Amino acid sequence: MRAAGGRGGVRGAGGGAVAAALPADGGAGGRGGHDGRGRGRAAPPAAADRRGGGHRDRHPARRGGSDLRGRHAERRRAVHAGRRDRARVRGGVLVEAEPTRRTPLVPLDQTRPLCALAFDRAPARVAGDGGRAAWERVRDAGLAALAAEQVGGAAACLAASVAHAKRRHQFGRPIGSFQAIQHKLADVLLLVESARSAAYAAARATPEDLPVAAAIAGSYCAEAYATAAGENIQVHGGIGITWEHDAHRHLKRATTAARLFGPPQAHRARLAPTAGL
CATH class of the missing domain: 1.20.140.10 (Butyryl-CoA Dehydrogenase, subunit A, domain 3)
Structure with a gap:
């Protein structure tokens, strides 16, 4: 799955929790998604809200928060970061979260199903040590x-x-x-x-x-x-x-x-x- 910048969504398939690489900073959103037709698609950076407050914390697992918001791109049995995230994941957090909504997509390669994953205050937890090394x-x-x-x-x-x-x-x-x-x-x-x-x-x-x-x-x-x-x-x-x-x-x-x-x-x-x- 990949976290992307800008407006749009996550591509992937399958059920259960998925992993996301949260960017280390807000940064300018960019083309981070992939629409299954070889074209980029913008998607918002993943952000987390600390429970009990309105402050947006982009490192929920690091600071104790556990809510994930945003949209990400996931392929079945694959966890990956988009082009923008490779430049912005320094200091980021690798988390695991359950998507709140899945929307099937029509990919270029129809033998590998894809869907858009949306996260709306989804509970999240650190995957591995959570950092860039993970x-x-x-x-x-x-x-x-x-x-x-x-x-x-x-x-x-x-x-x-x-x-x-x-x-x-x-x-x-x-x-x-x-x-x-x-x-x-x-x-x-x-x-x-x-x-x-x-x-x-x-x-x-x-x-x-x-x-x-x-x-x-x-x-x-x-x-x-x-x-x-x-x-x-x-x-x-x-x-x-x-x-x-x-x-x-x-x-x-x-x-x-x-x-x-x-x-x-x-x-x-x-x-x-x-x-x-």
């Missing part, structure tokens, strides 16, 4: 798991492309015999195997190494899946963009998954200091 552990663990899904999706796209290239004939021969198709599939194979190594590294990383390994996997695996999904459609031709074929589903999953815990560019930005950039 949020980063959740994010990195989610990235490691998501990378495995992305590698599996990319491998499925490659397998489908190879099978079609063997089966589809043009000019009296399989299209897989043409050098242009061979080079395209060879490039995708390199991406898939490199992404697999990155995902394995993140999965077996120690707590000390996880931030770097997760950032590498989050950056590389997302782009590998998106590229493999796009090339899968190219190899299949016109049928690849029809509802009758599954190729478009991979492209939609790759597109939305690449933004689930932040875009690849954000993960590379986290890696820059480790490389002395």
